[in-house]
Amino acid sequence: MASRYDNAAQQRILRAVVVLAGNEFMGIAPGELAKALGESPSTATRDLHNMKEAGFAEQIQETGRWRLGPKVVQISYAFSTELARAESRLAEVKNRYTREP
Known part of the structure; x- marks a missing residue:
């Protein structure tokens, strides 16, 4: 169901990220x-040109084909790093609350 906020070009770019x-x-x-x-x-x-400008896609020089750019991997890595921090904090809380008095 489309809403007044949907933008076909933006949705297409997001689908392109998934395809790549x-x-x-x-x-x-x-x-x-x-x-x-x-x-x-x-x-x-x-x-692809617009994705390249934003760092979301890059062209492979040897073949002319396209792949995800470093920006997408950097976003994934940032998420992974934050998830590890959250897991560490959760483990600290769990340890504090499950120790025997």
Whole structure:
């Protein structure tokens, strides 16, 4: 169900991130991305350019194919780091409350 806040171009970019995920070594050709998104090749190329500008995609120089850029991995790593901190804090609280008096 679409809302007044939905934006087709933004939604397409987010879907493109999901399509690119898992293809970091071989990459995806712009035509493959276009087909996966149900869009024209020119739209996929424009989206890839905008994703590249934001650090979310990069072109593999040797093949011309595209993959997720470092920014996405950095976001994932930041989440993992914060999760580890939260687990550590939780373990400290658990230890404090489960010690025998």
